[in-house]
Each structure stands twice: as structure tokens, then as C-alpha cells.
Amino acid sequence: MSDATLQLYxxxxxxxxxxxxxLGLAALAxxxxxxxxxxxxxxxxxxxxxxxxxxxxRGTQVIVWEVRLPVACMALLxxxxxxxxxxxxxxxxxxxxxxxxxxxxxxxxxxxxxxAIVLGLTLPGLPAVWSVSGNAFxxxxxxxxxxxxxxxxxxxxxxxxxxxxxALNFTAAALLSLLQFVASADALQQLVFWTxxxxxxxxxxxxxxxxxxxxxxxxxxxxxxxxxxxxxxxxDQAKSFGVDVAGLRRWTLLRVSLLAASAVSMxxxxxxxxxxxxxxxxxLVGENHRVxxxxxxxxxxLVMSLASTLSKTLVPGVLLPVGLVTSLIGLxxxxxxxxxxxxx
Amino acid sequence: MQGLLAQGISVRxxxxxxxxxxxxxxxxxxxxxxxxxxxxxxxSTLLRAIAQLQPHxxxxxxxxxxxxxxxxxxxxxxxxxxxxxxxxxxxxVALESVIAALRAGETLGARQADAAAMAVLDKLGIGSxxxxxxxxxxxxxxxxxxxxxxxxxxxxxxxxxEPTSALDLARQVRLLSELRRLAGEGRIVVAxxxxxxxxxxxADRIVLIHSGHTHAEGAPEQVLTPRLLAEVYGVEARVExxxxxxxxxxxDGEHAxx
Ligand SMILES: Nc1ncnc2c1ncn2[C@@H]1O[C@H](COP(=O)(O)OP(=O)(O)OP(=O)(O)O)[C@@H](O)[C@H]1O
Ligand SMILES: [Mg+2]
Numbered sequence: 001m002s003d004a005t006l007q008l009y010x011x012x013x014x015x016x017x018x019x020x021x022x023l024g025l026a027a028l029a030x031x032x033x034x035x036x037x038x039x040x041x042x043x044x045x046x047x048x049x050x051x052x053x054x055x056x057x058r059g060t061q062v063i064v065w066e067v068r069l070p071v072a073c074m075a076l077l078x079x080x081x082x083x084x085x086x087x088x089x090x091x092x093x094x095x096x097x098x099x100x101x102x103x104x105x106x107x108x109x110x111x112x113x114x115x116a117i118v119l120g121l122t123l124p125g126l127p128a129v130w131s132v133s134g135n136a137f138x139x140x141x142x143x144x145x146x147x148x149x150x151x152x153x154x155x156x157x158x159x160x161x162x163x164x165x166x167a168l169n170f171t172a173a174a175l176l177s178l179l180q181f182v183a184s185a186d187a188l189q190q191l192v193f194w195t196x197x198x199x200x201x202x203x204x205x206x207x208x209x210x211x212x213x214x215x216x217x218x219x220x221x222x223x224x225x226x227x228x229x230x231x232x233x234x235x236d237q238a239k240s241f242g243v244d245v246a247g248l249r250r251w252t253l254l255r256v257s258l259l260a261a262s263a264v265s266m267x268x269x270x271x272x273x274x275x276x277x278x279x280x281x282x283x284l285v286g287e288n289h290r291v292x293x294x295x296x297x298x299x300x301x302l303v304m305s306l307a308s309t310l311s312k313t314l315v316p317g318v319l320l321p322v323g324l325v326t327s328l329i330g331l332x333x334x335x336x337x338x339x340x341x342x343x344x
Numbered sequence: 345m346q347g348l349l350a351q352g353i354s355v356r357x358x359x360x361x362x363x364x365x366x367x368x369x370x371x372x373x374x375x376x377x378x379x380x381x382x383x384x385x386x387x388s389t390l391l392r393a394i395a396q397l398q399p400h401x402x403x404x405x406x407x408x409x410x411x412x413x414x415x416x417x418x419x420x421x422x423x424x425x426x427x428x429x430x431x432x433x434x435x436x437v438a439l440e441s442v443i444a445a446l447r448a449g450e451t452l453g454a455r456q457a458d459a460a461a462m463a464v465l466d467k468l469g470i471g472s473x474x475x476x477x478x479x480x481x482x483x484x485x486x487x488x489x490x491x492x493x494x495x496x497x498x499x500x501x502x503x504x505x506e507p508t509s510a511l512d513l514a515r516q517v518r519l520l521s522e523l524r525r526l527a528g529e530g531r532i533v534v535a536x537x538x539x540x541x542x543x544x545x546x547a548d549r550i551v552l553i554h555s556g557h558t559h560a561e562g563a564p565e566q567v568l569t570p571r572l573l574a575e576v577y578g579v580e581a582r583v584e585x586x587x588x589x590x591x592x593x594x595x596d597g598e599h600a601x602x
Contacts, residue, residue, distance in 0.1 A: 002466045005474045006458060009439055012475070230448035233441055233478075234431045236397050237493065242420025242449025286477075287436050 016285045016295075023284075023298035027076065030305035034072040035064070037309050039317065066204075074202035074266060075308035075322070076301045077210045081263040082270065083277025083300020084214075085256035087293055088221060090278055091228045092249045093158040094235075099274035100260035103161065103253070104143050104168030109264040110195050111172045111179075112139025117191050118183040132194065133206065133265045140261030143168055147257075148250065161253070197270035197323020199308055206266045213262045217255045218297070224248060225289040232287055270323040272330045273300050273307075283337060303330060345408045347372040348394070348501055348532050352402035355389050362386050363393070363556045365402065371549070373500075376523055376533045378543040381553035382577055387536045388428050390553065391503045394534075395425040406501055406532075420449040424499035428506050428536075430490050432479060438489045439465065439474040445493040464496045465489075469518060483510040491519060495526065502526060504535040508542065520546045544568055544591035552576050564591055 036047045040063050050056045050064040086099040093102070100106050112135040116122045122131035123138070147164055154160045176195075180188060227248050230238040238245050260274070277300035278292075284299075285291045307325040314320055350368040354361065363386050371377050379387045393400035396411055396419060404411045406422060414422065434441070442461035446452055465471045470488045478486060487510045494502060502523070508516045516539075524546060527533045537543045543550055544564040551561040554576045560567050568591055573581040584592040 002462050002471050002474075005439075005471060006462050009437075009458065009462075009475060226444055226447040229436065229440070230444040232431075232434045232436060233444065233493070234427065236392070236425065236427050237445075238448060239397050239416075240395055240420065240423065240425035240494075241445050241497075242417045244416055282435070286440075287434060288440050 016291045019284055020291055020294050027298050027302040030302050031072050031076055034305050034309045035068050037312050038068055070204050070207050071199045071202045073207045074199055075304045078263045078267050079273050079300040079304025080297045081214055081259040082274040083296045085260045086274035087278035087296035088252050088256045091231055092252045103165035105140050105257050105260045106264050106269050107169050107172035108143035109136040109140040110269050111176050112136040113194050114176050114179040114191055118179045118187045136265035137261055144257040194268040196321035197268040198321045199267055210262045210266055217259055221293055228289040270326055272326045273304055276330055276334045349405040350394055353393050354401040355393055362389050366558055369561055371532050373530045373532050374527055375548040376527045377549045378547035379536045379551050379553055380543055385553045386556045387553050388505050391505050395423055395503050417449050421497055422500050424494035424502045426490050426494040426504040426507055430486050434478045437475050437477050442492045442496050445496050464492045468492055501532045506536050540593045
């Protein structure tokens, strides 16, 4: 009897691992699709040959390697980073609505970008192309630092952190509005584009940066998987299982804030992925973080990659801000999933 | 010195003092101790303080070691805690939740942990719930799973906060006889119970907690007296001795038939 149950449990485990694998393949397929679509109208064969390193014209070479590939990789990595950040935040803040926006990280990054765009203020020594991202990153880190300090003063419980985050959010949004109010028409245009989230300016160094941040933080996330799973049973339970809950919360928030800050500073404000990625993953594989975290990462990557393709093809000849696409296309899918989940 | 010694336990919530220097007698291995007392007396607070889940003053010594200074992981191996109320929301299945109780604190192989968790569920007679999501369990079923989470690390000290509050008659007996068995193997068992008849039947010792103090303690027949019950609960109770030395606590309410 118990052997049979264990076997069934292990079979479910294998099914979930398989699902994660399928999500990975789907994300790869979405990446390829993203690579072969674009306004340049390159023949499919040429694109593939350029990717494989074969002989193609100089123009094709540049479009594929310097425009499409960094953009497509950026989409994948940003989606992964935002969804991982959202998944861990939802667990450590014990709130299903938590995501990088909740703690004010995203809006602070937007404020930083606005300071660079509107006021022209930036870090000395930073190349001009990096001024916007650099400022955004700095402001996001500032918000995170402030949050850690405030949280420590008040004991760092989830409610306190969320309240601080919401306050930070409103403050940053108000200051952003102020900057928009005084901005020139030109700066305003640039700013609006940035706050809607855009992959258009993605370049290799940015891709590398976010790739490194992901590569460094993912192993820590996976190592904390059982601790995070235990936290789903309640704070007292996790503590009595031997989990240092306060430490886990602090350390996790630090990691995910870094992830969110680097993602947002590269591509601007992108909604929905950080919230819905984890929710979709949870519906697919459940809450055991050993599969839930990888599934969230891959769902985020998949959704963002598809959104990138759609942003190029939805309105022919127009590149929509990808943040708009994730919200507009993602939400109906999300609603459908929720309704389907209810009926089941 | 073997056993649990809690001395001078004090807990404040803000300006309000809930426990002000509460002492428990030495609780020995092999004994089942029941904490009883009115609502808001501080029983849960005391249990959480002993489990080091709650900042507190005073000393908690387990076999002579100060629990406050035992590293968290080692403490998890020594102390099992079952909370009064359980979060209902999780979609983890019962078996996973018990595996988490094993693997969150220490690095344990998957095979070993899975088998140990399954064995505990079977022992408690809830093996058939192993693959049910916690959110789909009834209140009593969830309480049994919570017990499994508390005992799966095979702790020396078991602290249970109203473990039978949601259980039916048969499962109350099942849980309490399991506690007796665990105590018989040399563990220290402390449970909060409101049901004094159950307490009288299963406890070696009852500690009456009243507004943050130990009001009385001793064997059931010493503690369950009309005088003490009147002092602590403010009710006029009759205590009847039934067959085989069992004790019944009866209250003749205003509306009880004559
Ligand atoms: N987190 C908290 N913040 C403030 N006061 C609290 C908190 N938890 C408990 N208290 C207070 O401490 C007192 C003791 O509560 P406790 O939960 O220990 O009582 P109890 O004896 O377990 O009661 P019950 O039988 O109802 O479970 C109560 O007056 C309660 O209001
Ligand atoms: Mg209580």
C-alpha cells in the first residue's frame, strides 16, 4: 500500500520534471521563432544560415547577430529573471500578489531612468548609452537598500515589507509624474517608451549582465527550495523545521531585488510576467519549489519570448513596446487559465 | 538532568505582559503532560516560547541544555511543534509537506526522506491521504498531517497545541495513544488540551495555567478538583470518579435538566 503510494508520488515527480523539460523546449522554440521574425523580412533560410555561422551577406549577418539575437536573448532572460523574482517574492512575502512591482523596485528604476532622460543627471564616467540603465539600476538598488533598512528596524515581517514597498511605489510614481510634468516633449516621448518596456535597445553587454546575475542567483534559489517549500506551511512550522525564516526572507529579497533591478534597468517596466509566470507554473506543477522555481523561470522566459515576437508582428511595420504586449495578450490568457482552474 | 525545565518564562506583546515569570515543574522523559486553562491564559504563548518561536525571558533547559543557545538545525532535531491553527491555503500534497519537515532543515537524501515521511503517515493511519493537496483536506485530516510533520524528525520533546481540537472520537484516541507510545519510548510530551476528561484519562500530569501563571500542577486527581476548577474557570463543577479510576468533570448548567 505505502510502496504503491510512494511509487505514484515518484511518478508524479517524473511527470513534473517532464513538464519542466517541455517548458524548456517551448522556450527554446519561442526563441527561434523570435529570431526568424522581424521587420527586415529576411528569408528564413538566410537567418538560419547566419545563426549557424554560415556564409551570408554582411547585412544579414549584422541583423541576425547584432539586432535579433541580443533582443531575443534579452527577452528570454528578462522573462526568466522577472518570473523567478515574482515566484520567490510570493513565497517569502506570503502574498500571491507579490512581484517586483510590489516592493517599489520597478517604479524606482523607472524614476532613475527618468532622472537620466529628463534631467540628464547621471553617474560620472558612465558611457552615454548606459546612462539610463545605469541610473535605473542605481535607483532600484537604492529602493532595495531603503527597504532592507526599514524592514530591519521593524522586524522585517511580510506585512511591514509590503507596506513599505507600496509606500515606496507611490513615492517613486509621484516623483516620476513630477519629472514628466517638467519634461520636454522629446524627453517625454523617450520616457513613455521606457516606462512601457522596450527590448529595442537591447545589446550584448546588457544581455551578458543579466545572464550573469541569473547564473549567480539561480543556484542559491534552488538550494533554498525546500526551505521555501516549508515556508508555505506557515512561518512557525518552517522555524520549527529548522529554517531561519528571517534570514531566508532577507537573503531571498536581496537576490530577487537584484534580479528585478537588472531586468527593469535593461528593458524598462514590464508588467504581468513577474506575477503571472509563477501563477501559471503553480497551476502546472504545484508548489514544491524544487520544480516550481524552474517551472516559473521557464514560463517567464516563454511568455516574454512570445511577447517579443508578437510585439513585432501584431501591427505590421510597427514595433510595439513589449510591456504593452505582455499586459494586453497575457492577461486574457491568464484569466482563461484561472477560470479553467476554478472549474476543475 | 533529564527532562524539560522551563523557569521564569516571561513574554510581552508590546506593553502587555502575557506571561510574567511562569515556572513549570521538571517534565520527565516518559511523561505526558497536559497544559489546561481558560482561553487567553497564555498556553499557546508558553508553548511557542518553549519551542523558541517567540522572544521570551527566562530559561528553557532540555536535558540540561539551554534551548535558546542550541543552533536552529539541532533544535529542529530535538523539538517537534504542532501549532494550534494551520494555514489552509497550500496546494502541497500531504506527503510533500511531511518531506519538507524533514528536508528544510537538513540535507537528507530524497529516498530516505520520502520513505520516512510515508512511514509516519502510515503509522498515523493517514497513508491514503498522502497524495491529497493540503487545501483539499478536512480540518481533522489536516490536523493529523500536522502531527505527522511534528513527529517525523523523531524529536526528544514534543509540543502540541490543542492537537485533538478537530478530531473525531476515534482519532482522538488514536492520537493520544500515539502520544502515550511516543512518551513510553522516552520522549517528553507536552500537549495543550481543553477537554479535561481526555486530559484526566491520558495525562500523567496536568498543569493548570491561569492568567499567565502556573496555578496548580500534579496528577489528574490532584488537579481536577471543584475548588481549583472554580478558581481557574469560574464555574461550579462536579468531579465524578467513574469505573476504573476515571474522572469525569460535569457542570450543572442553568439549563441542564434537573
Ligand atoms: N501576536 C499577539 N499579539 C498580541 N497579543 C497576543 C498575541 N498572541 C497572543 N496574544 C495575547 O496573549 C494572551 C495569551 O494568548 P494565548 O494564545 O497564549 O492563549 P491560550 O491560552 O493559548 O488561549 P486559547 O485557549 O484560546 O488558545 C491573550 O490575551 C492574547 O490576546
Ligand atoms: Mg492557544
